[in-house]
Amino acid sequence: MGQPLQGERICLIPIQLAHAPELFKIWSNPKITEFMNIDPFYDEKQAGEMIVYLKNLAKEQKALRYTIFHKEQAKIMGSCGFNQIDTHNQHGEIGYELDEAFWRQGYGSEVVEQLVNHGFSYLHMVRISAKVEAANKASIHVLEKNRFQYEGTLRKAEKSKGTFIDLCMYARLKHDQ
Template sequence: MITELHTTRLHLRQMKAADSTDLFQVWSDPAVARFMNISPFSDEKQALDMIQLLANLAEEKQAIRFSIIEKESGRIMGSCGYNYLDDEQARAEIGYDLAKIYWGRGYATEAVSALLRHGFSSLQLNRIEAKVDPRNVNSTKLLEKLEFTREGTLRSYERAGSVAEPGSRDTFNDLYMYSKLASD
């Protein structure tokens, strides 16, 4: 499985432990974590543990997550990747996050476009999915700009809150299901 992708402004590289400090900064921001169904990280070890979990999934060819690096500055801006890979059904689910200072500059669109190109051409996927909290207007706009189809609402699909916050996981959030097909 490929571990690097390049765009005009971005270098997407498989996450590694050395990225934990920068990714902790992204994942500890409440504005970023809000729609990731995680509580903002409070310790860098959480980022390191997440990177290790994702590395294990990549080793098993079940997922791959990339650090998004701005070519010009060399800074890690966030992450993106295939949260779930299903070779048998030729489909994947994507996810992405960016540090707030990079929002609104087209970086997420550029990163997701690279995932789409790679997924449909190199991985020979038929379907790429994304699940999005309906309140995440920026993400729904991004997917619609990239001509994903909103297939519907997954009702009460995901627990709200965090295990660290007693009582917060008693409710469930809806998610929109988006997809893009190789034939689209």
Template sequence: MMTNLYTERLLLRKMRTTDSASLFKIWSDPEVAKFMNIDPFTEESQAVNMISHLDKLAHDNKAIRFSIIKLSTNELIGSCGYNFLDFENEKAEIGYDIAKEHWGNGYAPEAISALVENAFNTLNLNRVEAKVEPENINSIKVLEKLNFTWEGTLRQTEKSKGKYIDLKIFSKLKSD
């Protein structure tokens, strides 16, 4: 089920333990981790543990996480994937993060487009969702650029860093 996804500039491939140093660099940045429901990592072992956790979810067909590789440099610049897969209801929730020095270059929309296309055409899903904190303006702009539909705000729907947070929910349907 796990296959590499290619875009014009990116390779999305299964996250590996050997990615831990690069992912630690990204996930330890407070600005990247701000909206990730994690505290910024302080040790590379946290990235190793996160990769292992995500790998177990992938093994159980509950999630799939990709490392985002910039083809021109072979540099790992972020991660993305299906945070939650629900094959019974043919839907998935996506998530993504990009290293701060690569923000504003269109990599997030490019990677997410590949995820959406794969969800509809390979995984045969009907719906792709994204939940975003209202303050995460950049992420909201990415979803709007990709013609996701804002469905509403889930009030105090999750706890993040010890506080209840609101999440805006966006979706894209296969029929859109």
């Protein structure tokens, strides 16, 4: 289920414990975690614990997380993947975050393109969705660029950093290809 995925400038590798030090740097940055449903990490141990948790979800086929590598620089850029996988309904929900050094350069779109292709072609999904805060304009742009359609707002859908927030639902169907 978790094979490497190759984009033009990126490579997605199934997340590994060895990636914890670099992912900690990303997950501890408040600018990056602003729209994530986690507080910035304060200890590298938290990154390792998160990776173990994500790998266990992958073993149960409930999620699939990748580390994003820059091909040319051989540098970790962030993580992405299917936060939830519903094999019965052939549905997956994606999420992603990039180190701010790689923002506004088209990498997010390349990441989403790889996830969508893998979800439809190899995981046999019929629907791929993403939930995003309305204020996260960059992520909304990435989703719209990848032909995701806005389906509505889920009011008070999630508690994030102590506050209930609204989430915009975006989705792409296999027949939208």
